[in-house]
Amino acid sequence: MAMIRRLFAALGAEHTGALRRLLGLLAVAALLQGAAFVLLVPILREVLGDEPERAWPWVIALAALWIGYAAVNYPGTLAGHRTGTTLSRDLHHRIGDKVARLPLAWFTAERVGGLGHLAARRVVDIMSVPAHLLRPLVDTVVIPLVVVLAMLLFDWRLAVAMAVAAVAVAVTYRVASRGMQAADRHADAVHADAAGRIVEFARAQPVLRAFGRTVEGRTALDGALAAEHTAGRRMLRAGIPGIVGLGFVAQASVIALLALGTYLALDGSLGTAELIALLVLAVRFVEPVMFLAEIGGAIRVADNALTEINALLATPTLPEPETARQADGAGIEFDEVRFGYDGTAVLEGLSMRIPQGRMTALVGPSGAGKTTVIKLIARFFDPDAGAVRVGGVDVREMRTEDLTSLISVVFQDVYLFDGTVLDNVRIGRPDATDEEVYAAARTARVQDIAERLPGGWEAPVGEGGSRLSGGERQRISIARALLKNTPIVLFDEATAALDAENEHAVQQAMAALARDRTVLVIAHRLHTLRQADHIVVLDQGRVVEEGVHDDLLTRDGRYAHYWRERNRAHGWRLTTPAP
Missing domain, CATH: 1.20.1560.10 (ABC transporter type 1, transmembrane domain)
Structure with missing residues (x-):
């Protein structure tokens, strides 16, 4: 029984x-x-x-x-x-x-x-x-x-x-x-x-x-x-x-x-x-x-x-508040946040502010917790201790649909559904009109993809977007975020491994997406760091430096060292050894 x-x-x-x-x-x-x-x-x-x-x-x-x-x-x-x-x-x-x-x-x-x-x-x-x-x-x-x-x-x-x-x-x-x-x-x-x-x-x-x-x-x-x-x-x-x-x-x-x-x-x-x-x-x-x-x-x-x-x-889910609060603005704050995966600490008392309406670049070595920061803002997880606030409100005190209506996320690894180019853009806002979908797609340079593929906008992208390159998948992901039109954009920049044409197209799409929004971008490219209004350097789950580009270079600390290494690597070329 x-x-x-x-x-x-x-x-x-x-x-x-x-x-x-x-x-x-x-x-x-x-x-x-x-x-x-x-x-x-x-x-x-x-x-x-x-x-x-x-x-x-x-x-x-x-x-x-x-x-x-x-x-x-x-x-x-x-x-x-x-x-x-x-x-x-x-x-x-x-x-x-x-x-x-x-x-x-x-x-x-x-x-x-x-x-x-x-x-x-x-x-x-x-x-x-x-x-x-x-x-x-x-x-x-x-x-x-x-x-x-x-x-x-x-x-x-x-x-x-x-x-x-x-x-x-x-x-x-x-x-x-x-x-x-x-x-x-x-x-x-x-x-x-x-x-x-x-x-x-x-x-x-x-x-x-x-x-x-x-x-x-x-x-x-x-x-x-x-x-x-x-x-x-x-x-x-x-x-x-x-x-x-x-x-x-x-x-x-x-x-x-x-x-x-x-x-x-x-x-x-x-x-x-x-x-x-x-x-x-x-x-x-x-x-x-x-x-x-x-x-x-x-x-x-x-x-x-x-x-x-x-x-x-019966698996526990993230709890929803009994009395929901609404965010007042689009600023983001981390207050002594601690978080880890399977008992391994990633963030150790992280405190920082991401100003409203400005672009903040997040810099740090692999494993510093950069992607975890983005996931905590979007409330994919709850912190083990401390608080993550959006618009002055703890994300745990907001309904999930209210929080997601404020945030668009562009991940480094983009997944596309096995549908058409247009269908994958429309996911950003399913109730959008065709004109709005086309406008967002053109701003992200997706029309170049449609022109290349047989079938145009109705061309299938394949399972996971297998018919497209990494840069093309990124452009569709950015078009989704543009169509959603949220005041906060979280961007895990993924232009380091792209060819020059795709990198330029993604950079233009990023610039369009960042306009008049609160943007947090995990930065790997030099031009992104130059364009950022605010830079935060993470190491071992903590903020070790923050400020603007020129001031951080003057301090000659972690950021300056990172900048010099990126500049040195930027000039690398593969050459044929002399006989």
Whole structure:
């Protein structure tokens, strides 16, 4: 019954009534079916007695029960399939809504890989519960209970024996299921890892072939496949004893009941007709249990799927304020902010101000916490200590939609959806008019991309933007931000590895995006530093210097050293060595 409780949790409160009605229909159908089998006792007693015609009232009652069973079974079957379809649709929506609210710290590589498996395979596994698996579960509980209670009306000794058999079967099934469930969960994890390794091996082919490592590159994949084979054998070893044991206990129960009934009949305390009918009931008592053993694997898979999905749905999200506050302006402030990933500190008491309506450049070595600053402003995470304020208001005191309406983020790694050029720009503001979308795209020089591709603005960009270069993807990302038209822009500059043409186009788009806005840019290029109104230098999660470009050069500190190194690298050229 634990699986049914998990099913209620997965469906949510809005579907509790429908699931209860389904369970009610299935329980009534099982009750009528069990009662119909019980009527075989008086029918056989009368048929084999001196006055067979006295069996007609019992036959009529049996017919009425089967008609009632059919009348309940049909809508119950429809309700089961309808609930399964509804469950699939709503679970996908619930998973999507939950994922959209989870903090980015949750999205590790392992969890992202498992999320696809969860949304695709696991939801399908759960669909079978109301459509196919609830009925045998209900039958296994209700029909034996009806049979045992009915047996009390005819012979309490057989009823007690059958109750003992029911307990023995239930205990055997529970013990067998416990071992199999652990093996199933381990096998699921191993299968997911193997699937991830296969995808990784396929995606890594350019690198592996470039370095001649196609054979050695299979080491991780071979290990995952070997683990998958081992997990499969372990699951068989865990399952076979339970299936055999359950079958043995169930069949032994029938034999014991047969022996007891025969003894009572020979003793003269039980009639032959009652013995035959009660033995039919004993067989009907064991039948749903044996069927449950046959579908036990499907039940365990569905139960594991429910456990995994409920674990995802129960994952804590970033809390929303009960009373939301509105930002007063577009200035940004960090006040003694501490933050880390998996226990590793990144920001150590960071305090700084990003002035409203000006461009602030963030400078520092790799690992200094620059990208983390952007993610904290956008509230992808909450700080471990301290406060991040936008417009004088702690971002934790603002509703998510209010905060995101103020901020546009242009990341270094741009992801484009597998749609057209125009569709990917429109994501910035879906309700924008075509004229507004085209205007933002032209400002970001996206028309150059449209002119190059067959199909123009309606040309597909490929999965993740695979048909475009890095600079072209950046231009579309900037066009999105322009279309959104927010007072704050967070820009992880990504022009260092671009060719001259793309770099110039992205720089122009950046300039258009920064106009009259509060801009925070992670700066790598010299021209960006020159254009910045304010420069903040980070190191080891703290501000070590800040000010304007000329003043920082005069101080001859970290920034001046960084500037000299960038200037020196700016002049590097690859040349042919002299003979």
